[in-house]
Amino acid sequence: MNPSVMTRRVIQLDAFGGADVLQLREEPIAPPAEGEVQLRQVAMGFNYIDIYQRSGKYPLPLPTGLGHEAAGVVESVGHGVTDFQVGDRVIYMNAGVGAYADRRNVDATKLARIPDGIDEIMAVAVFFKAMTAEYLLHRTYPVKAGDIVLVHAAAGGVGQILSRWAKGLGACVIGTAGSDEKCRIAREAGCDHAINYSQEGWVERVIAASEGRKAHVVYDSVGRHTFLGSLDCARKFGTVVVFGAASGPAPSIDPELLNKKGCLFLTRPSVFPHNADAAAFRANADAVFQALRKGWIKPSVSARFPLDKVADAHAMAERRQNAGSIVILP
Numbered sequence: 001m002n003p004s005v006m007t008r009r010v011i012q013l014d015a016f017g018g019a020d021v022l023q024l025r026e027e028p029i030a031p032p033a034e035g036e037v038q039l040r041q042v043a044m045g046f047n048y049i050d051i052y053q054r055s056g057k058y059p060l061p062l063p064t065g066l067g068h069e070a071a072g073v074v075e076s077v078g079h080g081v082t083d084f085q086v087g088d089r090v091i092y093m094n095a096g097v098g099a100y101a102d103r104r105n106v107d108a109t110k111l112a113r114i115p116d117g118i119d120e121i122m123a124v125a126v127f128f129k130a131m132t133a134e135y136l137l138h139r140t141y142p143v144k145a146g147d148i149v150l151v152h153a154a155a156g157g158v159g160q161i162l163s164r165w166a167k168g169l170g171a172c173v174i175g176t177a178g179s180d181e182k183c184r185i186a187r188e189a190g191c192d193h194a195i196n197y198s199q200e201g202w203v204e205r206v207i208a209a210s211e212g213r214k215a216h217v218v219y220d221s222v223g224r225h226t227f228l229g230s231l232d233c234a235r236k237f238g239t240v241v242v243f244g245a246a247s248g249p250a251p252s253i254d255p256e257l258l259n260k261k262g263c264l265f266l267t268r269p270s271v272f273p274h275n276a277d278a279a280a281f282r283a284n285a286d287a288v289f290q291a292l293r294k295g296w297i298k299p300s301v302s303a304r305f306p307l308d309k310v311a312d313a314h315a316m317a318e319r320r321q322n323a324g325s326i327v328i329l330p
């Protein structure tokens with residue numbers, strides 16, 4: 001490669017499959033186009049959607065990059081960019097796949113500034129996951145003081161943030177997790193009660209923890225293994241939010257079942273449309289950084305992996321060995 005050409009290291013996949021399809025490549029990178037900045041990426045976030053996309057569960061056109069979230073420093077600025085300057089520290093989570101790289105050109109409207117006092121690793125440990133918790137707790141179902149909130153996979157990356165933030169809003173939070181050790185972590189993350197859902201009878205134990213009142217809202221990112229139980233944990237006119245499928249897709253149901261279970265509201269939202277508009281994205285990012293300052297979000301980094309070992313990060317998450325976020329370093 002011509003030594004005067006700027007290059008970058010980037011993860012690409014040519015086929016869907018196991019973690020071994022993640023290939024590190026070196027390739028030239030062009031200067032930023034109009035409206036873009038070029039980032040030297042300092043840290044990248046692993047998010048569970050990366051596994052769905054790598055495996056083809058959520059198919060992408062191939063070949064493709066992977067990863068939605070990174071934090072870095074602006075190294076050059078394309079024509080027409082007025083909001084950012086060289087040296088600014090920024091983060092993104094909705095600029096399309098391709099965040100697994102040490103350098104990337106990104107549309108400036110997709111960037112938020114990282115406030116002073118928050119380093120890039122701390123920022124990617126929470127940003128995508130907290131932007132998820134932000135819309136789930138405020139717009140999908142606006143959680144109020146006194147509500148009973150059920151959070152599945154409460155020791156996970158999103159789960160810990162969702163639980164602590166819901167507690168900060170004054171809710172009674174019931175968490176579920178896959179082991180007793182993860183239940184302890186869920187309690188540390190703000191859950192009033194934590195129930196091991198790998199054991200029989202978890203639905204009854206959730207209902208007992210709510211003193212028979214059941215949940216105003218159930219946040220279910222586990223899908224296949226929990227969904228029907230989630231319908232039983234929601235109170236009359238309650239809301240069931242299916243926002244992930246860690247154990248596989250939730251089974252299809254007849255809408256009549258929602259009537260039988262108590263005229264429930266069922267929704268399947270996504271963080272991306274909630275942050276498609278630049279002004280909304282920046283306002284939501286501000287809300288996240290404020291929650292971080294208030295202590296309603298606490299970064300919890302379970303593991304760090306270098307870019308060339310990103311397959312190990314995926315394997316760890318698929319084996320359910322992480323509690324909290326996984327961060328990838330260039």
Ligand SMILES: NC(=O)c1ccc[n+]([C@@H]2O[C@H](COP(=O)([O-])OP(=O)(O)OC[C@H]3O[C@@H](n4cnc5c(N)ncnc54)[C@H](OP(=O)(O)O)[C@@H]3O)[C@@H](O)[C@H]2O)c1
Nearest residue numbers: 047048156157158177178221243244245246247270271320
């Ligand atoms: N819709 C959206 O807007 C949106 C945005 C962000 C994330 N999400 C979803 O939120 C969930 C959490 O994301 P995350 O990045 O923070 O991941 P994570 O919670 O750190 O990891 C997923 C967790 O799911 C649980 N799980 C249950 N059954 C599983 C199985 N069969 N295989 C693997 N894991 C299983 C595991 O916790 P236990 O061992 O405790 O069961 C695991 O640690 C994911 O489903 C993700 O897709 C959705």
